[in-house]
Amino acid sequence: MGTVTVLTESSAEVAGDVVDGRVAIDASALTDAIGWQLKPEGLCQADVCVPVPDQAALMLGDRIDVAAAAAAVGRSSLVDAEHAAIAVSQPATARDTVVNGMQAPNLVLPDLDGNEVAMAEFRGRKKLLVVFASW
Amino acid sequence: MAVALEQEREPLEPFIEGITIPILLDANHLVTELYAVSNIPTVIWIDEDDRIVRPNTAAPGTDTFIDFTGVSCEPHMDAIRRWVRDGEVELAADEVQGAAGELDNDEINARLYYRLALHARRQGDQAAAEALFKTAGELAPHDFTIRRSAMPLTGRDPFGENFFGLWEEWKAGGRKYHGLNIDFKN
Numbered sequence: 001m002g003t004v005t006v007l008t009e010s011s012a013e014v015a016g017d018v019v020d021g022r023v024a025i026d027a028s029a030l031t032d033a034i035g036w037q038l039k040p041e042g043l044c045q046a047d048v049c050v051p052v053p054d055q056a057a058l059m060l061g062d063r064i065d066v067a068a069a070a071a072a073v074g075r076s077s078l079v080d081a082e083h084a085a086i087a088v089s090q091p092a093t094a095r096d097t098v099v100n101g102m103q104a105p106n107l108v109l110p111d112l113d114g115n116e117v118a119m120a121e122f123r124g125r126k127k128l129l130v131v132f133a134s135w
Numbered sequence: 136m137a138v139a140l141e142q143e144r145e146p147l148e149p150f151i152e153g154i155t156i157p158i159l160l161d162a163n164h165l166v167t168e169l170y171a172v173s174n175i176p177t178v179i180w181i182d183e184d185d186r187i188v189r190p191n192t193a194a195p196g197t198d199t200f201i202d203f204t205g206v207s208c209e210p211h212m213d214a215i216r217r218w219v220r221d222g223e224v225e226l227a228a229d230e231v232q233g234a235a236g237e238l239d240n241d242e243i244n245a246r247l248y249y250r251l252a253l254h255a256r257r258q259g260d261q262a263a264a265e266a267l268f269k270t271a272g273e274l275a276p277h278d279f280t281i282r283r284s285a286m287p288l289t290g291r292d293p294f295g296e297n298f299f300g301l302w303e304e305w306k307a308g309g310r311k312y313h314g315l316n317i318d319f320k321n
Contacts, residue, residue: 005254007251007254009163009165010163011163076240076243076244076247077247078244078247078248078250078251080251080254080255080263080267082263083254083255083258083260085251085254085255087246087247087248087250087251087254088247089168089243089246089247090168090169094169095168095169095171095237096237098169098170098171098187098235099170099171099190099233099235099236099237100232100233100237102186102187102188102190102231103185103186103187104179104181104185104186104187105169107138107159107165107166107169109138109159109160109161109165110159110160111157111158111159111160112144112147112151112158112160117136117157117159119136119185123183123184123185124183125183126180126181126182126183126218126219127136127180127181127182128136128178128179128180128181128215129136129138129166129170129178129179129180129181130136130137130138130176130177130178130196131137131138131140131161131166131167131170131172131175131176131178131179132137132138132139132140132150132175132176133140133141133175133280133284134139134141134146134147134149134150135146135283135286135287135293135294
């Protein structure tokens with residue numbers, strides 16, 4: 001088996017292949033790929049499970065179709081077969097919580113020295129989030 | 136805190152000297168998806184309970200570009216000071232709720248193409264990266280975080296003619312911005 005790159009809020013290299021333009025990975029690799037695990041109850045993350053009535057629809061043979069699994073938890077995706085990569089969006093609910101729910105998510109990003117900083121570190125203080133760039 | 140839509144630290148060096156607030160690198164443009172950010176600078180006010188009390192605002196922090204934009208930094212800076220000092224937001228709840236505007240499917244797909252472009256570029260396939268950046272830009276033509284940010288990643292200057300051309304297109308397209316509007320002079 002080869003390696004595929006799953007691009008989410010981070011980037012994960014997992015064992016898998018592109019089959020007919022779809023990214024297929026071992027079920028055990030799904031957590032590394034998109035942070036959810038396929039169980040009999042459905043797709044689960046920590047103690048939250050999303051029921052998946054037709055689990056067969058997520059499968060490519062005995063492997064999981066990453067795009068199908070992502071869609072089942074509200075995440076869009078796009079495959080680049082040539083570079084064995086799939087880009088996966090955030091869940092639609094996460095965007096809605098910010099834009100409509102007016103709730104800031106716990107963004108975790110590296111500072112310029114590579115140290116991870118979590119927005120949650122600043123709870124209890126007012127915050128000004130300034131999005132900028134060199135361009 | 137400052138969140139930079141950059142692939143690496145180096146292009147920021149001229150701008151960050153003496154800055155003491157946290158500067159975070161958002162190479163994957165996560166904030167543009169979660170907060171529906173379509174241009175920079177975008178400033179967001181978040182309170183002690185992590186509530187967004189003032190969403191996406193295209194407010195400058197200095198008067199560097201006042202000759203072009205006609206926008207002074209002072210009104211927004213004064214409003215920030217009043218908020219910090221007195222907790223006053225001076226915007227009604229219904230002006231604020233949902234004001235950033237949801238990304239539509241094309242804008243979400245544009246971000247997916249953009250991520251794949253960054254990946255192809257990291258793999259050394261510049262031709263594929265350019266094609267993917269181009270598709271991203273076609274899906275989100277008013278989005279500077281897609282179109283302008285890709286310029287230095289494809290060997291083009293994001294200032295000068297390339298910027299003015301994009302600005303004219305943006306004006307002709309109705310000056311779309313995901314957030315609270317600012318009146319620009321140009």
